[in-house]
Amino acid sequence: MTDFRHPKEELAAFRRRVLVAMLFVLVCFGLLAARFHYLQVVRHDYFHSRAEGNRIALLPVVPNRGLITDRRGRVLARNYSAYTLEINPSQVDNLEATIDELARIVPIDVGDRRRFRKQLLESKFFESVPIRTHLSDEEVARLVARRYSLPGVEVQARLFRDYPYGESGAHVTGYIGRINERDVQRIEEGGNSANYRGSEYIGKSGLELSYEDELHGNTGVEQVEINAGGRAMRLLSRTPAAPGNDLELALDIELQKVAEAAFGERRGALVAIEPATGGVLALVSTPSFNPNLFVEGISVTDWRALSDSPEHPLLNRAMFSTYPPGSTFKPFMALAGLATGKRNLFQYFNGQGVFSFVGHRFYDRKSSCQSGVDVHRSLVYSCNTYYYQLANELGIEALARFMRQFGFGGRTGIDIPGEAAGVLPTPDWKRKRFSRKEQQTWFGGETISVGIGQGYNAYTPLQMANALAALVNDGIIYRPHVVRNVVDAKTGERHPVESEPLARIPVSSAHLQAIRAAMVDVTKVGTAARVFRGAPYESGGKTGTAQVFSLRGQRYVEGRVTERLRDHSWYIAFAPAHKPTIALAVIVENGGFGSQSAAPIARQVMDFYLLGQRADEPASEIDEAAAAEAEQ
Numbered sequence: 001m002t003d004f005r006h007p008k009e010e011l012a013a014f015r016r017r018v019l020v021a022m023l024f025v026l027v028c029f030g031l032l033a034a035r036f037h038y039l040q041v042v043r044h045d046y047f048h049s050r051a052e053g054n055r056i057a058l059l060p061v062v063p064n065r066g067l068i069t070d071r072r073g074r075v076l077a078r079n080y081s082a083y084t085l086e087i088n089p090s091q092v093d094n095l096e097a098t099i100d101e102l103a104r105i106v107p108i109d110v111g112d113r114r115r116f117r118k119q120l121l122e123s124k125f126f127e128s129v130p131i132r133t134h135l136s137d138e139e140v141a142r143l144v145a146r147r148y149s150l151p152g153v154e155v156q157a158r159l160f161r162d163y164p165y166g167e168s169g170a171h172v173t174g175y176i177g178r179i180n181e182r183d184v185q186r187i188e189e190g191g192n193s194a195n196y197r198g199s200e201y202i203g204k205s206g207l208e209l210s211y212e213d214e215l216h217g218n219t220g221v222e223q224v225e226i227n228a229g230g231r232a233m234r235l236l237s238r239t240p241a242a243p244g245n246d247l248e249l250a251l252d253i254e255l256q257k258v259a260e261a262a263f264g265e266r267r268g269a270l271v272a273i274e275p276a277t278g279g280v281l282a283l284v285s286t287p288s289f290n291p292n293l294f295v296e297g298i299s300v301t302d303w304r305a306l307s308d309s310p311e312h313p314l315l316n317r318a319m320f321s322t323y324p325p326g327s328t329f330k331p332f333m334a335l336a337g338l339a340t341g342k343r344n345l346f347q348y349f350n351g352q353g354v355f356s357f358v359g360h361r362f363y364d365r366k367s368s369c370q371s372g373v374d375v376h377r378s379l380v381y382s383c384n385t386y387y388y389q390l391a392n393e394l395g396i397e398a399l400a401r402f403m404r405q406f407g408f409g410g411r412t413g414i415d416i417p418g419e420a421a422g423v424l425p426t427p428d429w430k431r432k433r434f435s436r437k438e439q440q441t442w443f444g445g446e447t448i449s450v451g452i453g454q455g456y457n458a459y460t461p462l463q464m465a466n467a468l469a470a471l472v473n474d475g476i477i478y479r480p481h482v483v484r485n486v487v488d489a490k491t492g493e494r495h496p497v498e499s500e501p502l503a504r505i506p507v508s509s510a511h512l513q514a515i516r517a518a519m520v521d522v523t524k525v526g527t528a529a530r531v532f533r534g535a536p537y538e539s540g541g542k543t544g545t546a547q548v549f550s551l552r553g554q555r556y557v558e559g560r561v562t563e564r565l566r567d568h569s570w571y572i573a574f575a576p577a578h579k580p581t582i583a584l585a586v587i588v589e590n591g592g593f594g595s596q597s598a599a600p601i602a603r604q605v606m607d608f609y610l611l612g613q614r615a616d617e618p619a620s621e622i623d624e625a626a627a628a629e630a631e632q
Contacts, residue, residue, distance in 0.1 A: 059224055060198030063217030064159060066244030066489060068173055068207060070253040076173050077208070079159045083140050085132040089120065091152030098150065099131065105146055106139045108132060115297050119178060128154060133296055161201065161295050167288040169256050171316040172249075172416065172482060174206015175291035195219050204294065207247060207482060210417050214486055217244035246487040248494065250279030257616070258608045259284045262601040264618025266591060268569075269317035270601065271465035272584040272609075275574070277499040278469070278478025280414070281582060282605070283462075285317040319419045322458035323587055326544030327382045327594065328570045329453030331471065331515050334375050336402040337390045338511040345514055348374045355385040357448060362388055379518035380526035382543065384452050391451020396442060399450065400426045405505045406467040406477065408459055413479045415497070422463055425456035454547060464585035468572045472516060472540075472580040475505035516540055520577045528571070530622060531599040537610050538577035541602065543594025544570030566590040571598035575606050582609055596622050 068077035085106065092098050099116075102108060108131060116131040135143070135155070143155050161176050179187075179202050187196050196202075197219055203209040220241035225234050259270045263286045270284040287309075293302050306314055315321060337343035353370030355362045362385055364370065369383035378386040391399060404410065409424025423429070427442035434440050449455030462480065470477035478501050485494040519540030523532040527543040546568040569591030574580040584602060591597030600619035607613040 059222045061220030061222055061238070061241040062159070062198045062200075063219060063241035064243040064489075065161065065176070065201075065217065066215040066487075067246045068215075068249065069246065070249050070251050070256075071484060072252065072254075073248075074253050076163065076165060076169060076249070076253060078162050078164065080162055081157055082133065082160055083135040084130040084156050084158050085135060085139075085143060086128040086130045086154045086156055087116075088128040088152040088154065098153065101150065102131070102143075102153065105142050106132060106135065111299055114300075119297065128156070130156075130158075133158075133160070158200075163291045165253060165257075166290045166292065168260055169251065169253055169283075170206075170288045170291045171285045171318065172206055172251060172256075172283050173291065174208040174416075175204055175294045176201045176208050177204045177294050178297060201295070205418070206416055207249075210415055211247055211483065211486075214247065215244040217489065218242040243489040245489050247483050248485040248487055249482055250274065250277070250281060250484040251283065251482055252281055255605065255609055256282045256284060258614060259601070259605045260286055260288070261616045262604040262619040263588070266597065266618075267311060267317070267589040268587050268591065268598075268601075269321065269461040270584060270586045270605065271318050271461045272582055272605065273465050273469045273480055275469040275473040275478075275580050275583050278466075278480045278501075279484055279499070280480050280482045281609070282584075283318050283416075283482065285315070285319075287311045287313040289313045316416075316418060317587075317589075318461050319414065319416065320460065322420055322422045322460055323568055323570075324455070324457045324546040325453040325459055325464060326546035326568070326570050327384075327453055328464060328542050328544035328572045328585070329451075329457065330379055330382065330387055331519060331542055331572075332403060332406060332408075332467065333387050333390060333399075333451055334379055334518070335471070335507060335511060335515050336394060336399060338375065338514070339402060339507050340394060340398060342390060342393050343375055345375060345510070348372050349386065349389075353385060355388040355448075357388070357392065357445065360445075362448075375514065376518045376521070379515070379542065380521045382527055387451045388448040391448045392444065394447075394451075396426060396447045396450065399447070400424050405503065406470055407463055407502075408467060412462055412466050413502075414462060415481050415483055419462065420460055422460055423456055423458040425450060430456070453544060461585045461587050464570075464572055465583060468574060468585060469583040470505060471512065472574045472583055474509060474512060475507045477502045477505060516574075516577070519574070523573075527595050528599045531595055531603050535603070535607075537575055537606070539573055539575035539606060540577050540580075541571060541573035541599065543599060544572070545593050546570060548590065567592055569597035569599075570594050571602045573599075573602045573606065575610060582606065591621075593622075 065079055067075055067079075069075050085102065087095070087098065089095055099108065099113065112131055116129060119129050140155055143153070147153060147155070163170070163173060163175070178200055179196070183202050187193055195216070195218060199216070199219065203212040203215065208215065218241060221239045223236040223238070225236055255272065259272070259282050263270075263284070266286070268286055270282060272281040273279065274281055289306055334343070338345070350372050353364050364383055364385040366381055366383065368377070368381035369385065373383050373386050377383070400409075403424055409422050411419045411421050425446070430442055431440045446455050450457055466477065466480050478499055481497050481499075483497045485496050487494050519542055520538060522528050522541050522543070523535070523539055528541050532539065532541075548565050548567060567590070569588040571586045571594050572584070574583040584605065586598040586602050588597040588601065600621060604615050604619045607615070
């Protein structure tokens with residue numbers, strides 16, 4: 001029998017099913033609408049930026065690096081534009097095959113390939129890596145004509161750094177180089193990653209390193225519309241880069257060149273300072289190097305030639321190398337004696353040709369030191385026994401305490417990195433310096449050795465020049481600085497690097513004048529008289545001869561020792577005598593007596609600085625016999 005449902009029940013069931021279906025559809029549409037709202041309203045900015053990112057590329061605009069000029073506007077570091085051949089590895093399927101193909105279009109040698117691979121490992125920060133730089137116009141034309149068949153290959157116009165004076169002043173300006181992993185880490189730690197996006201170079205040494213923040217500038221941004229292949233179609237907007245600020249130096253590059261030429265092939269250093277400001281007029285370390293070799297990555301051959309050279313051209317001798325000061329220490333010793341009351345200006349000592357110390361007798365062979373000696377005469381004729389006695393009376397602690405005021409044994413704070421502190425020896429220093437207990441005891445004989453600028457004494461030419469600048473500047477010691485002004489790239493406004501006096505040394509003006517007067521007589525009748533004979537200006541100076549090795553009681557004869565074991569030649573000088581505008585220190589490694597090698601260099605430099613008389617050739621050395629006679 002057939003079971004028939006009631007029509008009303010069938011209708012109710014149908015309506016329930018329709019209602020459920022409608023509710024399901026409504027829920028689905030509601031979910032879809034909610035999803036649409038989430039995607040198009042809540043997450044609008046995110047997806048809009050993603051979409052724009054597929055269409056728009058943000059490209060960094062690298063700023064022009066600031067220039068470096070000397071005090072007269074001569075350009076020491078500049079920029080120029082050239083074409084480079086670059087490869088973007090992310091867009092190349094077979095890197096070696098691409099390089100081989102490029103080598104059939106333009107010359108690419110083994111050195112180019114080696115440098116490319118090295119930079120490829122270091123350049124995580126950038127999109128493309130150069131394999132050839134400084135392309136000729138013909139090479140650019142050949143590459144552009146074949147570019148369609150070389151994906152990931154680009155020809156870019158780039159700015160390069162150039163140092164037009166080459167080796168001259170290289171230790172001052174320093175150089176830039178390609179950014180490596182260590183540089184990236186330093187940039188990230190300083191929070192400057194965004195400002196270095198797109199940059200390939202950074203300061204590596206000298207002023208290029210210490211003034212990197214001023215020289216680099218601020219990176220700009222270009223919004224570029226790109227196609228599906230990543231090629232730029234049109235420029236949408238541009239925020240220009242702000243170029244780096246320029247540096248105007250206190251240094252005079254022509255004075256620098258004269259000083260460098262005066263050394264010839266000799267090793268050594270010279271530092272010249274303006275006493276009233278602390279501005280560095282010249283800073284020479286010779287031999288030098290060509291900073292242009294480092295800009296694009298130095299070749300293995302060039303690096304080996306520099307790093308393996310026994311002359312160490314990369315070493316900044318003016319700031320990093322330390323030497324015993326020899327008799328150039330005596331003006332400061334004489335001042336210490338006067339300041340502490342151990343000596344006075346009218347005190348006269350007879351029989352100063354010999355000094356007895358614990359059973360040992362030290363003789364001064366200079367005839368001028370064997371009769372009566374006072375402070376003035378002791379400096380003019382450089383009497384060792386006078387300073388043995390003075391050092392013994394002062395004691396090492398008082399001696400070191402006084403010398404520390406002139407900056408001996410401490411960094412000057414110059415605005416070039418890599419300065420050495422030197423050694424101002426004390427009993428405490430010796431205890432820390434040596435590990436064996438028997439070596440830690442300070443002996444009285446070491447004090448008298450320090451008194452004549454020997455022993456553990458070790459100072460840089462920069463320290464000697466700055467100490468002398470304080471002595472001739474009435475005891476005011478400045479922090480030496482190479483940069484005189486930072487020039488705003490936008491406005492041209494000069495922001496001076498303020499002369500920063502470190503201290504005013506509490507010494508009597510009369511004592512300072514007496515020391516300077518004695519140093520003037522050094523150039524008239526003393527150990528430097530022969531070198532400065534006929535000079536139309538009045539200057540002051542002090543010769544110094546620093547032993548390289550212990551004589552152990554034997555008499556030094558220059559011709560009997562190898563060149564590297566001969567004495568160092570020192571000279572410190574200031575001019576004009578009445579109101580000094582230049583104070584300098586010169587050292588010639590293994591140059592013999594101070595009057596033999598160093599003093600002639602100082603004369604040549606001051607002739608140019610004061611008179612404009614230019615030699616541009618090595619200063620003539622005084623022969624050993626004449627120098628020995630002058631200093632004995």
